[in-house]
Amino acid sequence: MVALTRRDVMAASMGGVIASMLLPGRGAFAAGDTLTIAFNVNIPSFDPTVGLSAVNPTIQAIYRSVFDQYIGQGPDLSWQPGLLTAWGWNDDKTKVWMDVRKGVTWHDGSPFTPEDVVWSLERAAGKDSGNPIQFIWSKIGKFSIDGNRITADVLSFEPTLFMWMGFLTAYVLPKAYYAKVGADGFEKKPIGTGPYMVDQYEANAFVRLKANPNYWGGKPPYDTVVFKFVTDATSRVAEIESGSSDVTLEIPYEEYDRLIKKDGLAGVAQPVSDIGMIFISNVEPMLDKNVRLAAIHAIDKEAIIKKLLRGYGIRIDTLEAPPYTAFDPTIVVAHDPKKSIELLKASGFSKEKPVKFTIRTTRGLKPKDYEMIQAIVGMWRNVGIEADIEVYDIAKHFELRFAHKLGPAAFYNWGNATGDPTNSTGFAMFSFSPHSAWKTKDVDDLIGPLWGEHDEAKRIAGWKAVDKYVADNGLVIPLLQYVQPIVFKKSLAVTANQSGALQPVWIKKA
Amino acid sequence: MALSAVLNRTVMAVATLLGVAIIVFVLIRVVPGDPIAMMIGPGASASDVIALRAHYGLDGSVSSQFLVWFKSALVGDFGISITMRRDVLTILGEHLPATIELAGLALLVAILIGGTVAVVGTLTRGRRSGAIVDAVNGIFLALPDFIWALIFVLLLGVAVPLLPLTGRIDPSVQIEFGTRFFLAESLLTGRFKVASDILAHMAMPTMALALPLAAVIGRVLKQALTEAMVQDYVLLARIKGMSELRLILGEALRNAVGPTLALTGVQATFLIGGTVVVERIFAYPGIGNLAIDAVINRDFPLIQGLVLLFGLIFILINVLVDLAVVALNPRLRYG
Numbered sequence: 001m002v003a004l005t006r007r008d009v010m011a012a013s014m015g016g017v018i019a020s021m022l023l024p025g026r027g028a029f030a031a032g033d034t035l036t037i038a039f040n041v042n043i044p045s046f047d048p049t050v051g052l053s054a055v056n057p058t059i060q061a062i063y064r065s066v067f068d069q070y071i072g073q074g075p076d077l078s079w080q081p082g083l084l085t086a087w088g089w090n091d092d093k094t095k096v097w098m099d100v101r102k103g104v105t106w107h108d109g110s111p112f113t114p115e116d117v118v119w120s121l122e123r124a125a126g127k128d129s130g131n132p133i134q135f136i137w138s139k140i141g142k143f144s145i146d147g148n149r150i151t152a153d154v155l156s157f158e159p160t161l162f163m164w165m166g167f168l169t170a171y172v173l174p175k176a177y178y179a180k181v182g183a184d185g186f187e188k189k190p191i192g193t194g195p196y197m198v199d200q201y202e203a204n205a206f207v208r209l210k211a212n213p214n215y216w217g218g219k220p221p222y223d224t225v226v227f228k229f230v231t232d233a234t235s236r237v238a239e240i241e242s243g244s245s246d247v248t249l250e251i252p253y254e255e256y257d258r259l260i261k262k263d264g265l266a267g268v269a270q271p272v273s274d275i276g277m278i279f280i281s282n283v284e285p286m287l288d289k290n291v292r293l294a295a296i297h298a299i300d301k302e303a304i305i306k307k308l309l310r311g312y313g314i315r316i317d318t319l320e321a322p323p324y325t326a327f328d329p330t331i332v333v334a335h336d337p338k339k340s341i342e343l344l345k346a347s348g349f350s351k352e353k354p355v356k357f358t359i360r361t362t363r364g365l366k367p368k369d370y371e372m373i374q375a376i377v378g379m380w381r382n383v384g385i386e387a388d389i390e391v392y393d394i395a396k397h398f399e400l401r402f403a404h405k406l407g408p409a410a411f412y413n414w415g416n417a418t419g420d421p422t423n424s425t426g427f428a429m430f431s432f433s434p435h436s437a438w439k440t441k442d443v444d445d446l447i448g449p450l451w452g453e454h455d456e457a458k459r460i461a462g463w464k465a466v467d468k469y470v471a472d473n474g475l476v477i478p479l480l481q482y483v484q485p486i487v488f489k490k491s492l493a494v495t496a497n498q499s500g501a502l503q504p505v506w507i508k509k510a
Numbered sequence: 511m512a513l514s515a516v517l518n519r520t521v522m523a524v525a526t527l528l529g530v531a532i533i534v535f536v537l538i539r540v541v542p543g544d545p546i547a548m549m550i551g552p553g554a555s556a557s558d559v560i561a562l563r564a565h566y567g568l569d570g571s572v573s574s575q576f577l578v579w580f581k582s583a584l585v586g587d588f589g590i591s592i593t594m595r596r597d598v599l600t601i602l603g604e605h606l607p608a609t610i611e612l613a614g615l616a617l618l619v620a621i622l623i624g625g626t627v628a629v630v631g632t633l634t635r636g637r638r639s640g641a642i643v644d645a646v647n648g649i650f651l652a653l654p655d656f657i658w659a660l661i662f663v664l665l666l667g668v669a670v671p672l673l674p675l676t677g678r679i680d681p682s683v684q685i686e687f688g689t690r691f692f693l694a695e696s697l698l699t700g701r702f703k704v705a706s707d708i709l710a711h712m713a714m715p716t717m718a719l720a721l722p723l724a725a726v727i728g729r730v731l732k733q734a735l736t737e738a739m740v741q742d743y744v745l746l747a748r749i750k751g752m753s754e755l756r757l758i759l760g761e762a763l764r765n766a767v768g769p770t771l772a773l774t775g776v777q778a779t780f781l782i783g784g785t786v787v788v789e790r791i792f793a794y795p796g797i798g799n800l801a802i803d804a805v806i807n808r809d810f811p812l813i814q815g816l817v818l819l820f821g822l823i824f825i826l827i828n829v830l831v832d833l834a835v836v837a838l839n840p841r842l843r844y845g
């Protein structure tokens with residue numbers, strides 16, 4: 001009999017561990033037709049209609065892979081048929097109608113029906129649903145179904161209703177399946193009608209999606225898509241550079257420039273519907289129009305974009321980025337430091353006797369956010385504005401804004417994938433919105449009538465007039481439209497999405 | 511006497527956890543950051559906000575919210591995560607094993623490396639090679655875990671891509687585990703290819719966590735061994751002809767390990783805390799990574815559960831260390 005000592009056993013165990021480490025580890029399991037995306041956010045919940053994740057624009061890339069929206073949206077922000085093939089208002093806009101797509105099945109093979117659409121809309125409209133956009137969905141009700149046509153009463157006219165049907169929380173969920181498994185069961189095994197089905201989900205790690213072979217929009221380009229949740233930008237750069245992932249996004253612009261020069265990698269950097277801006281609140285010293293306008297004219301936006309963001313950005317002078325419906329290129333607020341000095345002088349301020357206030361900003365939330373504010377503060381100093389910078393996290397920003405305590409100036413980024421002015425100028429400047437910072441009656445009087453304006457041309461013209469008023473009075477400081485950098489392997493062809501949602505259906509083999 | 515000590519420790523532990531629960535509950539509701547403000551739609555009215563607060567149980571006073579939470583916690587219900595919309599206890603149960611495996615492996619590696627450094631350092635004390643060992647150990651001591659993490663990412667993830675950079679397991683592996691202890695289960699069930707993949711994913715975060723702790727262990731143990739090596743019983747053993755290595759391992763170590771063990775226990779609690787940053791860098795799905803998202807999103811129920819869990823872990827580690835020290839040193843036993 002062989003006598004084993006304690007030393008022998010320990011040596012054998014250690015040898016086993018080492019031997020198992022020498023077995024093929026990296027990439028040993030990768031299947032053939034798989035697209036791996038190093039993604040910048042986690043997906044905490046699979047219900048795309050409630051909670052914080054439902055209003056996160058980036059997560060829409062995953063939601064749109066698994067679920068379909070009432071109305072689809074192309075990468076150029078154009079509206080397309082989704083699960084609704086046609087839609088509209090009646091003549092006096094007291095009713096809406098929607099035609100539901102035929103021949104669609106849920107991932108479990110059960111048929112998709114108009115009842116699913118009605119149930120999803122009613123659920124979204126419920127006060128107790130936890131849907132953050134309930135205020136839109138509650139504007140229609142009393143649904144009726146006739147074949148594949150749904151009609152509903154307009155309880156309160158909302159001109160952007162059908163745009164919201166392709167935007168946040170606008171997803172159709174399976175009525176029968178949800179009733180059967182409940183909220184918990186749905187989180188564990190979500191099903192949709194989308195191009196991909198959830199195959200495996202590991203919270204804070206990855207989600208693996210499998211192609212839906214019965215997808216009404218045609219077979220997706222890849223059999224398998226893996227979203228790896230890599231929230232650290234350095235790690236995302238490492239993922240793409242090492243070849244561990246095929247695509248990544250939202251990396252520093254200097255890393256983007258470096259990576260696209262490497263063999264085997266390519267990139268696309270396209271403007272998206274996100275904008276950077278500085279909120280101004282109606283508190284001192286911002287109640288002085290001269291101070292506000294001086295602050296705006298002192299900012300050299302082109303220099304900031306060129307030097308801090310390496311040219312990746314488009315300057316804007318209103319809250320309407322170029323792709324937005326109410327964008328007016330004639331509204332221009334020039335960089336004019338001399339004018340700033342004159343304006344401040346008229347109010348008794350100068351470089352020797354500067355106007356003082358605090359500007360709040362995040363740090364690291366958006367590309368070079370803090371550095372941009374540092375540069376702006378420097379520009380302000382040259383004309384007679386002395387601003388202290390206070391750094392905070394985004395959660396505090398939301399709380400302060402909600403309580404109307406943002407202070408004189410605060411940096412923020414605003415997303416509006418609908419491109420409609422209600423969702424940018426509207427909610428940013430209307431005092432009754434919890435998202436606005438400048439709250440005065442003159443602006444409310446301009447905006448108020450536009451919410452329910454039936455005439456579309458008149459509505460858009462009205463919003464342009466609001467933007468002109470806001471710009472002439474310096475009620476907000478628009479800075480730039482962001483550019484989203486995406487780096488990918490050269491074997492791929494990536495169509496960038498102007499909404500910023502990196503959807504795998506638009507990533508194909510080159 | 512031993513029973514009374516156990517009871518005493520238990521009462522202290524419960525009181526500590528209760529105190530932590532109250533402090534954290536109040537603090538996270540008082541400091542800036544409101545999850546409702548973060549998710550409220552732009553067109554929401556005041557009544558919409560009220561409805562949303564009620565939906566998430568955030569509409570009462572802090573004290574009434576605490577009472578509701580406390581009553582539920584007593585029966586094991588720690589609430590529903592605001593962001594993940596699932597039971598907090600279940601979420602913690604899913605993520606904790608990953609951190610236990612990572613921290614456990616890091617501790618083991620740290621002890622092996624630190625122990626080796628201490629033994630080698632003691633063997634070579636007074637010589638130039640000993641000074642080199644001390645210098646290298648000093649460098650390891652100076653670099654915190656997140657710096658090691660970034661070094662490994664650059665060296666072993668990008669420059670010479672030997673190891674997977676992120677995650678706990680290859681996403682293409684079909685995860686069919688009975689428990690969430692993926693590494694242990696795959697080893698015990700003979701799925702060595704899967705175990706190899708998991709170990710490959712754990713290698714860099716493990717080393718990032720282990721090296722600073724190894725340096726501490728190496729220094730403290732070497733100091734203790736050096737002191738023990740001049741004791742009479744060691745001199746006697748040396749006279750009897752024992753080799754230097756046998757003297758260290760057979761005679762000096764058992765007396766030197768006590769203080770090192772106590773310090774290792776304290777450092778191990780820091781190791782658990784260190785997993786927060788390291789897990790984030792390596793996108794490793796443990797409770798550290800979970801904690802960062804919970805704080806960013808002001809997910810109150812999840813933050814509360816995580817803090818209690820961290821508190822419980824620290825208490826358990828201290829108990830285990832105390833027991834180990836007593837086991838190794840008969841002079842400390844009583845009863």
